[in-house]
Amino acid sequence: MQQIGVGLIGTGYMGKCHALAWNSVKAVFGSGPRPRLVHLGEVTAELALQKAEEFGFERATGDWREVVADPEVEVVSVTTPNQFHAEMAVAALEAGKHVWCEKPMAVSFADAERMRAAARASGRTAVLGYNYIQNPAIRHIEALLRQGAIGEVNHVRLEMDEDFMADPDVLFYWKSEASSGYGALDDFGVHPLSLITTLLGPVERVMANMSKPYPDRPLRDGGRRTVETYDIASVLIELAGGASGVIALSRTAWGRKGRIAVQIFGARGTIVYDQERLNEVQLYSTGDAPAEQGFRTILTGGLHPPYDRFVPAPGHGLGFNDLKIIECHELLKAIEGKPARIIDFEAGLEIERTVHAMARSHHEGRWVTVASQ
Amino acid sequence: MQQIGVGLIGTGYMGKCHALAWNSVKAVFGSGPRPRLVHLGEVTAELALQKAEEFGFERATGDWREVVADPEVEVVSVTTPNQFHAEMAVAALEAGKHVWCEKPMAVSFADAERMRAAARASGRTAVLGYNYIQNPAIRHIEALLRQGAIGEVNHVRLEMDEDFMADPDVLFYWKSEASSGYGALDDFGVHPLSLITTLLGPVERVMANMSKPYPDRPLRDGGRRTVETYDIASVLIELAGGASGVIALSRTAWGRKGRIAVQIFGARGTIVYDQERLNEVQLYSTGDAPAEQGFRTILTGGLHPPYDRFVPAPGHGLGFNDLKIIECHELLKAIEGKPARIIDFEAGLEIERTVHAMARSHHEGRWVTVASQ
Amino acid sequence: MQQIGVGLIGTGYMGKCHALAWNSVKAVFGSGPRPRLVHLGEVTAELALQKAEEFGFERATGDWREVVADPEVEVVSVTTPNQFHAEMAVAALEAGKHVWCEKPMAVSFADAERMRAAARASGRTAVLGYNYIQNPAIRHIEALLRQGAIGEVNHVRLEMDEDFMADPDVLFYWKSEASSGYGALDDFGVHPLSLITTLLGPVERVMANMSKPYPDRPLRDGGRRTVETYDIASVLIELAGGASGVIALSRTAWGRKGRIAVQIFGARGTIVYDQERLNEVQLYSTGDAPAEQGFRTILTGGLHPPYDRFVPAPGHGLGFNDLKIIECHELLKAIEGKPARIIDFEAGLEIERTVHAMARSHHEGRWVTVASQ
Amino acid sequence: MQQIGVGLIGTGYMGKCHALAWNSVKAVFGSGPRPRLVHLGEVTAELALQKAEEFGFERATGDWREVVADPEVEVVSVTTPNQFHAEMAVAALEAGKHVWCEKPMAVSFADAERMRAAARASGRTAVLGYNYIQNPAIRHIEALLRQGAIGEVNHVRLEMDEDFMADPDVLFYWKSEASSGYGALDDFGVHPLSLITTLLGPVERVMANMSKPYPDRPLRDGGRRTVETYDIASVLIELAGGASGVIALSRTAWGRKGRIAVQIFGARGTIVYDQERLNEVQLYSTGDAPAEQGFRTILTGGLHPPYDRFVPAPGHGLGFNDLKIIECHELLKAIEGKPARIIDFEAGLEIERTVHAMARSHHEGRWVTVASQ
Missing domain, CATH: 3.30.360.10 (Dihydrodipicolinate Reductase; domain 2)
Incomplete structure (x- = not known):
């Protein structure tokens, strides 16, 4: 695998953190596929366009379902508010995408169980953003x-x-x-x-x-x-x-x-x-x-x-964002079927x-x- | 009050700490009565004598009841193992002495209640060694x-x-x-x-x-x-x-x-x-x-x-023993009927x-x- | 300016640090031109190729002069050992490129003076890597x-x-x-x-x-x-x-x-x-x-x-590499003629x-x- | 030696610190002679009297020479301002007393040399207050x-x-x-x-x-x-x-x-x-x-x-004053002719x-x- 198509839903605190990780992971680790930043979803098409330009994504949309449906997207970052995690992660998994979802999984335990079930059913990699x-x-x-x-x-x-x-x-x-x-x-x-x-x-x-x-x-x-x-x-x-x-x-x-x-x-x-x-x-x-x-x-x-x-x-020091780059690398390893810390x-x-x-x-x-x- | 007669029962960790406080309190604070180190009790007369010489006490005894009974003793430091606190503190209070007893009060709650009752009945100052x-x-x-x-x-x-x-x-x-x-x-x-x-x-x-x-x-x-x-x-x-x-x-x-x-x-x-x-x-x-x-x-x-x-x-720093000197000073203030932090x-x-x-x-x-x- | 063409000479400690900055600066700051990673030079064509693949550069060369000569390169990162700084920075400036050179400028004061003269003569932006x-x-x-x-x-x-x-x-x-x-x-x-x-x-x-x-x-x-x-x-x-x-x-x-x-x-x-x-x-x-x-x-x-x-x-913490991203952003501001901290x-x-x-x-x-x- | 007669000149910052050390050293270390606080000198008889009462000295004087001359004084603490160190320390040494003098020795190098000469000539113990x-x-x-x-x-x-x-x-x-x-x-x-x-x-x-x-x-x-x-x-x-x-x-x-x-x-x-x-x-x-x-x-x-x-x-912590008690103990060891850290x-x-x-x-x-x- 030379490249991997990336979708991103949400561009707030964690959305940007994911975007930075996708931009850097290959240069930092030197191995694994190069992320291709394909499709970015936000609540409006305008905001999506602006953020796609900033983060380096090729396409933008105001409808997150387009990200999930995009055939060139192989893995979806879900970084929206917690109450949306379940719906989006399940949709992405059902569309055959790998999922990188921010924590916590969901507000209700039932939703979290539903996400786990979708992950099991899909056979895809489904990872939570526990960066620490x-x-x-x-x-x-x-x-x-x-x-x-x-x-x-x-x-x-x-x-x-x-x-x-x-x-x-x-x-x-x-x-x-x-x-x-x-x-x-x-x-x-x-x-x-x-x-x-x-x-x-x-x-x-x-x-x-x-x-x-x-x-x-x-x-x-x-x-x-x-x-x-x-x-x-x-x-x-x-x-x-x-x-x-x-x-x-x-x-x-x-x-x-x-x-x-x-x-x-x-x-x-x-x-x-x-x-x-x-x-x-x-x-x-x-x-x-x-x-x-x-x-x-x-x-x-x-x-x-x-x-x-x-x-x-x-002793020169890593920063908070660097931890997300490592997490991204582990996600990629998991997607490739390698042992990963996730x-x-x-x-x-x-x-x-x-x-x-x-x-x-x-x-x-x-x-x-x-x-x- | 120019002087106050001091008795000490126990010369371990806390006994020495009390002795140091009694030796220093007047020089540190410059006010209040000068402690006169009258009578020291330990488990044997020999050890009592040795410690009296080290700590500067006038008399020594292997029987703690002699400390409590000594008419020149006005305040008794009780620094023995916890199970002896109740008996000694109560005896000292009943003999009309002020008491400075190490913490905790006693092993059983009933004993602690008995100590409180004795303090109330005596009208004497009864203070616990909460130095921090x-x-x-x-x-x-x-x-x-x-x-x-x-x-x-x-x-x-x-x-x-x-x-x-x-x-x-x-x-x-x-x-x-x-x-x-x-x-x-x-x-x-x-x-x-x-x-x-x-x-x-x-x-x-x-x-x-x-x-x-x-x-x-x-x-x-x-x-x-x-x-x-x-x-x-x-x-x-x-x-x-x-x-x-x-x-x-x-x-x-x-x-x-x-x-x-x-x-x-x-x-x-x-x-x-x-x-x-x-x-x-x-x-x-x-x-x-x-x-x-x-x-x-x-x-x-x-x-x-x-x-x-x-x-x-x-910023030059106090040490652990200095806190006991302050406590001793507060005890003396309480004995003199002044407001005290005890x-x-x-x-x-x-x-x-x-x-x-x-x-x-x-x-x-x-x-x-x-x-x- | 939508994009800026980047050349990189050297891929060691600081070369990688520059590459990471070039990869991230747009996503972090959201403003300024998007770096286009054009040409990477190393001591051998093989190593250059490997690093270009890792860092995301389009072209690679074993001859640093090709980086400097590349018409699509607008700014050159010089991250080679100190004794090469003067020759490379001067060449890049003379070729009309902006230069981002690691510290110290040069081993000899004369070389440093020569670099300063070349920068003056070129009218280009010439910045040193004082990231702290x-x-x-x-x-x-x-x-x-x-x-x-x-x-x-x-x-x-x-x-x-x-x-x-x-x-x-x-x-x-x-x-x-x-x-x-x-x-x-x-x-x-x-x-x-x-x-x-x-x-x-x-x-x-x-x-x-x-x-x-x-x-x-x-x-x-x-x-x-x-x-x-x-x-x-x-x-x-x-x-x-x-x-x-x-x-x-x-x-x-x-x-x-x-x-x-x-x-x-x-x-x-x-x-x-x-x-x-x-x-x-x-x-x-x-x-x-x-x-x-x-x-x-x-x-x-x-x-x-x-x-x-x-x-x-x-309080979540930046890391050492983040400082270079800021430096890169300042460099871009300087190139754009804006006030910059360099x-x-x-x-x-x-x-x-x-x-x-x-x-x-x-x-x-x-x-x-x-x-x- | 069961006791040692102590004189103190000066009762400021360091004077009090010496007084505290003299009061505590025996109880802390348990060995060596017991200091007998004999004579205290200050600039006025009144202040001397007050401080003698606070610090526990037997006699007080407004003339420091009386401290030095007191036959019951065996060691003299000199804690006055620096310009007086030389005169007092030399006088005490010449009177056959041991001297514990605060640092620095003197303002002029010549005075310091004079003090050293007096110490040599006297054969007495002459120690400086380098407590750290x-x-x-x-x-x-x-x-x-x-x-x-x-x-x-x-x-x-x-x-x-x-x-x-x-x-x-x-x-x-x-x-x-x-x-x-x-x-x-x-x-x-x-x-x-x-x-x-x-x-x-x-x-x-x-x-x-x-x-x-x-x-x-x-x-x-x-x-x-x-x-x-x-x-x-x-x-x-x-x-x-x-x-x-x-x-x-x-x-x-x-x-x-x-x-x-x-x-x-x-x-x-x-x-x-x-x-x-x-x-x-x-x-x-x-x-x-x-x-x-x-x-x-x-x-x-x-x-x-x-x-x-x-x-x-x-880990319970010593304080600044405790260091002076150790110093006092070392001084006493030196006076007794034992190896001492001074x-x-x-x-x-x-x-x-x-x-x-x-x-x-x-x-x-x-x-x-x-x-x-």
């Missing part, structure tokens, strides 16, 4: 865990915090509507869960508490409206592997801009990571001489693949299942076993 | 909260971690016996609770999960014994003031030596603190210009009393109540209201 | 300085350290040969100088000390050879604006991977930056309330252009002049005025 | 260097910065008068030199640049006066052992409160330290597995003597010699060999 697992730092953490660098893991803590809802004067918008989901739990919680799934395996049971820092928010035209979602969630977890843990989520955490703080405690050491310093891994190892034990700040570099595909010099619709559904179990545990005030969801 | 609240950094955090620097608090997270039990090869000893308490929950949990109580007010309800990283530990003479306490505890909390939160505790967290990590989120900012860097406060304020907002690392100094009593130059047996009992409610919530798998304990 | 000045963090530092956020600057310290030569067992290679230049001084020193020039203006006089941590290095085939360059350089400086300062450079600094540590002290505050955490700016301002003064860690985001062209969410051959020559003055000060053991060079 | 070398962290750095943990040292950088003169509106006072010395160079420079001397051996040659951030300062009663000292100094150095280095000093560095930043680069690793985090050592070792190399943050604890004399638990008047004179060589190099604009001073 692609970070060479996270990959190295996985390698450390696999090689037993910190012994058996017995406790984990994950925090994911941003502050885009922290201002009580942020206007009421769709993220505060119940129709958008639970709040921080699904908006954010899926990311820590993607890391737990990748690094530590499945979650066994959960006990969540969700809270609303602000009971209502101002409306654009005056007045206030009651907030229906929970901007904060805290969850006790137990992993199938035996470790206990905590997941803490907030989109009202002033000062946190892209924090995903991970602490993994084992019988022989500890690993710490923070997404706001995405090129650093902290490792404490009891293998060090006792008087010299301490957390090491490891700067990622050539010894932490695929960092070297971006820069030969260590969260596909199968694995993604398990993340959704865990999120919904958490929500139930909150409402019922008791532990919920994930498998029972 | 004395840190000028913590005092400044309190001042910031009082003046509304971060607006109304809506979420908190506290972690307390050390690693002295982290090695699975640590021998089974009394800390792994059920008779010593629950484990991390009471051994550690009382410290974060002293901070919450001081900074944010009472806890309303709790939901805990405790776990054992190692099911058994080696015995000195071979063989292994089942661990009866929980080295790890994670707790969902809700404060009476409305904020939600998490407390996470571990004494098996490799690499953490004296971590008490505090995150307090408000409507207009965030405060972050870590005891391992006890001279630093992190403040994020939305009062800063938007493009210059960020966490500030404030080094404590002369503007953060009573730092200036130790060093006139800012956690007395009344406040201490509420901390104990909260801990026991947490333990119950773990065993019953549901939320427990603290007041119901 | 493009970082939104550095731009924000410049904005802060311009608006007087820290008052008049009176002292600066810059360190640039890596460790790729730190191992005494690194084989002798061209970087240890005198023909490659002075060592850390020109290999590294130009970067801090690009920051000083951009942020603080010209250097008035200098006093350098260069040193060799290892007198000789092993040869591949056995034996050892005397090192001719200085892996370490330390320089006292005085700026035309009146501030004093220090520049410290090392390519044998174990553990430093991409450190460019900047400290700028002013009458009302301090700014601190470290390239290893390239998305963070530290600001200490006396405008803050006295008891809350501290270094703020500002995470770059949408308020620090052009960060927002990459990611809408703050270091052109005029400004670049002043950096070279300063470096050579430093070398002279070392050899003569006295202060050297830069203008006298 | 007493930090368990610094001791551990020394141990690491001795055991070759980072191989042969080839480069060092030391910065010492505070901001008590950073405000241009700080009134003109004696620190801006030439009679007080050079400025940052002697006021501060002696501390980094005490560390270099202890850790790395003597300085061979120096090349300094001193600068004045503010040409004049306001007078209390209006008007302004020209500043005669240099608040900033930067120095190139070469050590006798062969390493090159930089010392940078400022007392106008906004935001720096007690920074002494040390970077020591060797053939196999790097050690980094910052006094503002005085309980942490950073170590980068090439002995670590390549993919896990990084700077370790080692928190001092029981493995770093004499930390354990203060707190048994690691900078005596011999070693102190070499530090003074180096400082004066630096000043000369500034004025002469050339390198100065220290031994030639």
